[in-house]
Amino acid sequence: MTTEATSTELHAFTESWREWHRAQEARLAAPHGFLAVTGLHWLDDRPQRFPDAPGAWHTGAEGVVVALDDGEELVVDGTPVRGEHRFGALPERGGVDAIWGDAVIEIARRGGHDILRPRHPDAPLRTAFSGTPAYAPHPRWAVTGRYIPFDTPRPTTVGAAVEGLEHVYDAPGRIEFTLDGRTLSLTAFPGGGAGRLMVLFTDATSGVTTYAANRSLIVEPPAADGTVLVDFNRATNLPCAYTDLATCPLPPAENRLPVAVEAGQKIPRERGGS
Template identity: 60%
Template sequence: MSTHTETARPEAFTAAWQEWHTAHERHRAHAHGFLAVTHLHWLGSEPVALDGVPGTWSAANDAVTVVLEPGEVLELEQQPLPAGETVIGPIAERGGLNLTSGETVIEVAKRGGEYIVRPRHPENRLLREYQGTPAYSPDAAYAVRGTYVPFEAPRPTTVGAAVEGIQHVYEAPGEIRFKLAGRELALTAFNGHAPGSLSVLFTDQTSGKTTYAANRSLSVVPAADGSVELDFNRAVNLPCAYTDLATCPLPPAENRLPVAIEAGEKIPYERQDQQ
């Protein structure tokens, strides 16, 4: 438990966190989000039929080939693919596109240099039974100021993945230095999804105890002068915290913090019997 008292938290800080958390939960429970993933298929050079997906599939020469029989339906941007062979790609690493078949959205993507197919269906049991994610009560003591320090040149950084046998390579443009619990700390940052944002993957002394063991993620946006707010109350779980059908990256070794971050999202209910 945090040693900070409820009365020490300004009401406005708590209200802002609650609004953010509600929106994040709504996004997570989207009908075709990662909780809707029913299968994870790794493609090889031999054409194969895939559970939950029309057609036969293969990958070679940095492209995906799908072959549809008459009557099988796959759409790309609301346009049906023709019967017979369609070649998709190349797709950039960590990129992807979505096909549809009825209520199913079919993600075709590249992860760790390999092509994958992941169908997503709104009636998937994990999504249908999702009851929200437990989190620490918001605590302003875990919203700290830091400084973003760019490296002389971006550093290619190789990290492991939640799935055995693959690695992710990210470009790390710099690190964020900050002080917490009386310790001078630093986190290597990767480029975020939104322009100008950074993504930080980390573990801490709560990992595997009250928070998910493999990783948590925090998105930050440095100001022009390099100052940044690290609000660990908004540290979130990645998809691998909920499903084994995810390929999430693990934090770089230097991002294993020697302090307990008693803030942000906790171990999902779905995983609590596995810790």
């Protein structure tokens, strides 16, 4: 490979990463993205009112219910609702977005609990956002790995950013790869979309230059021979890296890498990063 070709390829690699990074930042800082969240409210069988949402909310065996006051209105699935509205039982990691003026009220189920997470475009965390620091991308951190499926998916319980909360994932397999001459592996979880995988991990940079609790990496569907691309340049922060109003899962113990992955997103400025 010529020096010119190498330079050209590095430029293309860098531009592709920059486009990806801009898209990540845009989703995070969208008018109703995670930086717009103003509260994390835990629902139970007692009707509760919150300063950043309309009505009185409670939950039970049949799911979340809101009782709106006179003159209050939510739009659910495009339909205006008034008075009492029943959202029904929500699946784990599922949710519904209800529109309230220029805000969105997220009704969700996390770790076996029903929660309310209002999202307001004028939230200070969102309006002050100036971007996420990241390592400069480099091809050395994009390694070819091999996906090894389990005979059957393994239920895997992990902790959460909220103390006492747990998440359970059905891990379909693990990914083996070599980094800096060391053979390593990561347990993979479903990544959304047909065949995609998601890994949660920490490494020797965690708590130093990258967020201490976790980072996330999406891996595209394996090839027929199990080959996958593990591109740590695209390691992202989860919402809990920016705000305490998140229930993000923590990595399983085996996903604590003993090497320094100096790639991907760093500690957000909101947590003292630079």
